[in-house]
Amino acid sequence: MARVVMGVFADAEAEAGRGGRRETLGRLERYYDAVPRFGARAEDFGALALFVREGQGWPYYARPTLGHSGPVSAEGVNGVRARQRELGVSESFEWVAETTPELRAAAEQTGLVVHEHPLMVLELDATSAPVVPEGADGVRIRIVEPDDPVLPSALAVPHLAFADPGTAVGAAGVAELEELVRSQADDGSVERIANRIRAGLTRVAAASVDGTALCAGQHQPVGKVSEIVGVGTLPSARRRGLGLKVTEALVADAGSSGVETVFLSAGDDAVARIYSRLGFRRIGTALIAEPAE
Numbered sequence: 001m002a003r004v005v006m007g008v009f010a011d012a013e014a015e016a017g018r019g020g021r022r023e024t025l026g027r028l029e030r031y032y033d034a035v036p037r038f039g040a041r042a043e044d045f046g047a048l049a050l051f052v053r054e055g056q057g058w059p060y061y062a063r064p065t066l067g068h069s070g071p072v073s074a075e076g077v078n079g080v081r082a083r084q085r086e087l088g089v090s091e092s093f094e095w096v097a098e099t100t101p102e103l104r105a106a107a108e109q110t111g112l113v114v115h116e117h118p119l120m121v122l123e124l125d126a127t128s129a130p131v132v133p134e135g136a137d138g139v140r141i142r143i144v145e146p147d148d149p150v151l152p153s154a155l156a157v158p159h160l161a162f163a164d165p166g167t168a169v170g171a172a173g174v175a176e177l178e179e180l181v182r183s184q185a186d187d188g189s190v191e192r193i194a195n196r197i198r199a200g201l202t203r204v205a206a207a208s209v210d211g212t213a214l215c216a217g218q219h220q221p222v223g224k225v226s227e228i229v230g231v232g233t234l235p236s237a238r239r240r241g242l243g244l245k246v247t248e249a250l251v252a253d254a255g256s257s258g259v260e261t262v263f264l265s266a267g268d269d270a271v272a273r274i275y276s277r278l279g280f281r282r283i284g285t286a287l288i289a290e291p292a293e
Contacts, residue, residue, distance in 0.1 A: 033066040074109035107289040118272040120280040146194035154206040154216035161232025170235025205249040215242035
């Protein structure tokens, strides 16, 4: 796979050839602002922007307005939350702690709960040829194309994974996955992602056995930057290294299409240590604020 130029964290001064941590965080901010615009409109709330989904698909969030230099206040957060309630969408905010540190206090003053996730970056050297990893024990690691019959299970398996968080082997298996695939057959979600794959907006990788995905994830390229999202393993298939293989395949695919910066938000420090085996290094903290359950 591609040779890695390590990301940096805390007080490190520079990344080789990349202009340092501040420049990298700036690239991520531009990415965070750009990626929702392919399927959402942005509503202006001064220091905050609310992305509102147009059509079917996953709901978006509010985040700091790109390039806005004014303060973020609790009053501003409450204004966005009122609009989210009016629209019937999740009262969710996402941002990077190091880029907009004051938003955390403002969000917490309104009663939102803030969750921390290690923000990890991997810089790719375009002079090396990325390679999709090989599977073992009958597992096939591959990039999933829009007409691939494994796509429905590749899109369903992360839902079962996230419903049973952690890394321990769980109960949900192939039978539960097949039932979920059947239940989603007519909701349009598979065709929506297939269309995004055709448009180059989403890439999907899967670890499959006998045509069924046991683990899958996606990356969403925008120019030279892509975020890896939604990597999840069927609970009964955990502890086999499938998540790492799928992530490696996504990195390889991103590198082969000219992406130079790949990043992700790890679930916690334990998961971050797993990603570090592929060369990902922590550059900051991704924050998500939402109402208490």
